[in-house]
Amino acid sequence: MTVHRDLAWALKRQAQRAGEQAPSVRGADWRLATVTAVNSNGTVDADGIPGIRRAEFYRNALVGDVIALTQASSGNLLALGRMLSVADPPWVPYNVAWTAATTNPSVVNGTITGRYSLFGKTCHVSIRLVTGSSTTYGTGNYLFSVPFTSANDIVEYQGSARLTAGSTYIGQVLLSANSSSMNATFPTSATPATAANMSPTAPATLASGHILRLGLTYQIA
Known part of the structure; x- marks a missing residue:
């Protein structure tokens, strides 16, 4: 019985972890990421993810930007824009x-x-x-x-x-x-x-x- 309970618990945890990583299970989500490349087609690469589309108001993207990514339940990503640093950038x-x-x-x-x-x-x-x-x-x-x-x-x-x-x-x-x-x-x-x-x-x-x-x-x- 103990073995069966341990196996059941392990399977439950595995399923839970898989669900946490699957957008279709957890639904829409957002997270922070760091831009690694700015592409000529208007997309950015961030945290190993290529070709992320940018929101219209996310202008002048730069490598190193810490950005907010929103993710639909379908898995599609959208870069909302850079996060505000300690202060607004100077002229x-x-x-x-x-x-x-x-x-x-x-x-x-x-x-x-x-x-x-x-x-x-x-x-x-x-x-x-x-x-x-x-x-x-x-x-x-x-x-x-x-x-x-x-x-x-x-x-x-x-x-x-x-x-x-x-x-x-x-x-x-x-x-x-x-x-x-x-x-x-x-x-x-x-x-x-x-x-x-x-x-x-x-x-x-x-x-x-x-x-x-x-x-x-x-x-x-």
């Missing part, structure tokens, strides 16, 4: 190329700082330029690089520009389709409020200590 710094149509400027002992945040195909970018005593300003209209080439689409993208140069000048930035640089425009006068591309002398003659701030949201390629 990413990038090197801004400041150029001009004829002769390029050089920031020298000034500073030019660029940062961006990417969510799917949407990029938010911000630039801050502070001129120094040795900064040279080049000649011709200015361009400022963005971290990713814009989508090759019909639309252009507009943002804001603010120059503090004795007075404060409010303008716009414009990024064309399929472009990696944006230009800044400022009104040439109060009346009429027409605008011209920014240059070393427009909207003001640049000098040490002036501050230019640019901001833009656009779709990347």
Whole structure:
């Protein structure tokens, strides 16, 4: 009898363990996994499981992401998205190329700082330029690089520009389709409020200590 009871108990435990591993028995479930590969077809591999489809809102997948996987009773898996870390990720710094149509400027002992945040195909970018005593300003209209080439689409993208140069000048930035640089425009006068591309002398003659701030949201390629 003891042998029979032990055998019955062992068979019951084996069946229980098998059921715990079978989605068709346990029903829908979810768990955590670590991404090991991001595939060109929009899927990810995680914890040895290939080709897991991603939810539409799980953008910019990266190897090493700790993600939530949901599993249907059929066994199909779906990657819901990365788990929040200790804090939201900071904006990413990038090197801004400041150029001009004829002769390029050089920031020298000034500073030019660029940062961006990417969510799917949407990029938010911000630039801050502070001129120094040795900064040279080049000649011709200015361009400022963005971290990713814009989508090759019909639309252009507009943002804001603010120059503090004795007075404060409010303008716009414009990024064309399929472009990696944006230009800044400022009104040439109060009346009429027409605008011209920014240059070393427009909207003001640049000098040490002036501050230019640019901001833009656009779709990347």
